Amino acid sequence: MNVPDYIIPLIVAIPLLGAFLTPLVSRINDKLRNIFVIIVLALNAVLVFLLASDILTTGIKTYVFGAKDLSYPIVRILFEVDAMSIFMAIISSILVLVAVVYSWSFMEKNTGLDKYYTLILLLTAGMLGMVLTGDMFNFFVFLEITSIASCALIAFWIHRGESVEAGFKYIVISAMGALFVLFAVALLYGQYNALNIALLSSVIQYTFLDKIALVLLIVALAMKAGIVPMHMWLPDSYGSAPSSISIILVSATLASLYGVFRVIFTLYGNVLSNIANFGIPVNVFIGWLIVALAMVSILIGVIMALIQTDFKRLIAYGAVAELGYMFLGIGAGITALGTAYGKTALDGGIFHIINDALDVGLLFLVAGAIYYATKETSLDKLGGLARNMKYTTVFFVIGLLAVAGMPPLNGFASKLLIYESTFQLNPILAIVAILSSILLLAVFVKVFYSAFMGPQLPKFKDVKEVPKSMLFSMGVIACIIVIFGLFPEVIINNIVEPAANALIGYSEYISQVVAGGI
Amino acid sequence: MIYNIPYLAVAALILLGLYALIFKRNLIKMVIGITLIESGVNLFLITLGYRKESIAPIYTSSPGGIMSFPVPQALTLTSIVIGVAVIALMLSLVMHIYRHYGTLDARETRRLKE
Amino acid sequence: MSGMSKIVKTISSIIFPFITIYGLYVIAHGHLTPGGGFQGGAVVASGLAMLLVAYGSVWTMGKLKEKHLSINQTLESVGAIGFIGLAFFGLIFGTKIFFNNFLVNKQDYLFGATVKLGETAANINTAGILPLMNFAVGLKVIAGLFGIVLLMAYATRLKEGK
């Protein structure tokens, strides 16, 4: 299906316009504002899907701001959308839409909601901009928009000291990370006089300064993605933000993860097969580094999740472990670049991105539902909720099984791809991965027991099921999880496979811009 | 040598900022650390665009001669604008932390542990 | 935060119009000089902040009503909408490109004059939508920065009240 080119900037511009209109609409009526925000995001999601269907059939699309064509690409700001970008855009738009529908009832009793929705829309614009842009500096700008908006949202419940503290931690980490990114961009600009990813990628030399830039970019973006050992902020902010924000934060971290992939695969794509120090190719070096980080993330995430007593912090540590699985798949894919199992690992890693977003997102929504119903997140004080909250229980079980990678849900489909490829790199990797996923199951069964099972507590006797809008949004995600789990082939062939090909096929990404210009 | 002084200043600023960020316990000082890093990066960007004996890149009424690169200046301006927002946000959060905890010591404002 | 001495109050009252006019000048000449919406807006907002410091937050909060704050927020939104809206107009008029400068080199309109090649005197009547965008950004920055300063001052007042 062919769509006009200007749909690409609209995907970022519409949430931006919506963000600034929200305070004005909010003057009229609160309900109207909620409807307005949902309509804006739904419209945006439709545009993303239209664009996706176009990109997946016809290939990469570029859009230049304020100019007719690609002449002088050095000074133009351009968006370059390939299958990987649109894959991430789909995740973000689905999660944000779900979160906004969920917020309708969840945030009902809060004040200052016009700012809340404005920030959500800004965050959406930032995330979508990060994944769609084809320009390093532009990427930095959107990164900062995302950080600022998410920090303000993390600290939204400003009456709680923990929220403010988590927000401060988050903004320190992300400000530092963003400045690292800017410094790396400056290093690249100073050498090659270009900011465009495709242009930079076509001329990159892997000089000493490039190595510094690569390290800075990976460290900064991995820090924002919450990989161990830079994960300290993640449980705090996920745990202290309102649940509807936690799910958006999941997709914001994933946008940073996308940045890591874009940098390694596209920006440094040309030099990946160079021989670095000690006669090891660059891709093997980077790949093993990422695999090592991934293993540590998986283990630390699971072990720390075991000892948590707060529902949301526990899920957040689960999310750290899940991040490890993505990095494991991608890292194995980089290490074994060009082999069949490397491709499978890459597929698995990319497929796990969307699965993790859905699974962890669903768990956060369930945690939010429990908080809404009981005003409690400590697992020690919860119990016996399965009697009164039947639907929430079912959704939690779906999320639990999906996170632990049990068949027939989506987590299994992607983890299977990761297992059956990484063991060829080294059997220990797959063994630890399988085991950790079983441990994760144990962790969540513990949660299930302490929150939903057990005798009925007297103070939760009158707990009611949560309102329909929250049930609806949880139900939507649960449905997607089950569908993805039952028909993984469809998703892999239609969305994941093109995304993996887009990552590997960096030369195509370059040729879209460089052939037209310079 | 004289042309390397800005780069040395960049390194000094960034290292100072990192020092403040890592070793200082006062939250305001941490914010200052971030601003120092930011200034360092901005200075680096501006320095990249400088050419020897150049004039400001303004076309109207220009005295003629070589101009310095306008792109890094535009980048720096954008970065400064973003910096203002980040610092404002940080300072307001520090204010709220002070209201909740009654102290600015990072060691004591730690309810979120583990 | 109480007000400062009478001298400071008087002097800042006298200086304030000049600062404002200078800021507006920077905004208006954004397309000709290294200034622009953000810089000019920051100048104006710092003038406002100076007044705030001179007169103290107690006095200011007494003068300012809830209505004024909401007007401030509306202005901020309007500035942002103006900026992004001009980008959207690019999709509607002329060659349909986002951020298209559809007013440039159109002699009939304001800011439509063509810039001659070579060294010329500065002509403010050029650059199409860029000055308009500068105005929008200026409005947004004045309102936004003043809002930030105001809210921080408000918070300090709360602390003292305790």
Place this chain on the structure above:
Amino acid sequence: MDILGLSETILRLVIGTIAVALFGIIFGLLYKGVDRKISAHMQGRIGPPIRQPFRDVRKLFTKENVVPENAIPWIFNLVPLLGLIATISILIYLPIGGFPPIMSWGGDLILILYLLMFPSLAMVIGGFSSGSPYAIVGAQREMATMIAYEFPLAIIIISLAWKLTQVGSVNVFALSTIIGTPIWNSVTGPLGFIGFAILLLALIIVTPAELSKIPFDAPEAETEIAGGLLVEYSGRNLAMFYLTDGVKTVVMASIIVVLFFPYNLSSLPMLGLEGGSYVAYIIDILFYLLKIFLVILFSVTLIRVAIARLKIDQIVYTYWVPLTLLSLVGLIFIMWDGWIMNLLGLV
């Protein structure tokens, strides 16, 4: 044409599933009876008749289903069914005798690894939901046991797959590939042989825990916590757990057979049988049942008569330390197999 093919596939799937389910249930109960009879003889008792399990199940189905007051009824009644379904669905992926598996795709072996957790998980959740302290203790123990024995199990499965990849097989997690290339044929030297023998031993020790049999039956432990997990279950639900247990026995034995003894009698040249003839299928099935019987005899009956029940911490220790180390040694032997032989110039 396409619809015809599709409907045929679905028909095959449905009939196959029903047949496999009946097979699993009947032989599961039968082997349960045999197991009880043999262990009784070993202890110098006469023991119940072999068809006693069938009688038990029939009687349980006619009994009233009691839901305790503290339980959460909808979960309490749902999980036995889910456990049974999950167990039967494993049989769909297993090749039985000369028949190929009814369904097969990329990662059967890992799928089975995960599906094997479902019955335990169902029992855990059932135990938690019944609200009895005995059941909760049992459920916690079951969870601990489950995590404990998955470690060696994962190592065994990954080692097998790794070896098959080294030999050049593709699709190594599919059981059809595994029975196509028996692992004993892929070893190049004595080291690999020892490695696989160690893994077989580990798998045989994992089996009783997977089936909650003595000495690893701490979760149920009739004499200590009165049946643990199942203490509140009665009637239809208990019957379903009983059936699950039977089917699971067949499944675990089949997995050992498929992984380590995938040979069929009908392919022996001296019998002179055509592949695919009825006689061949019958011979294969009988041989398969014999193999399963032997596996159950060694891994369930003998062990449970010979050893007393371990405490839960002893169970976890057994699996996490000695058995994991053992299987890692097996893995290392298998990995070094070809390498050592190359080093010694024996290949």
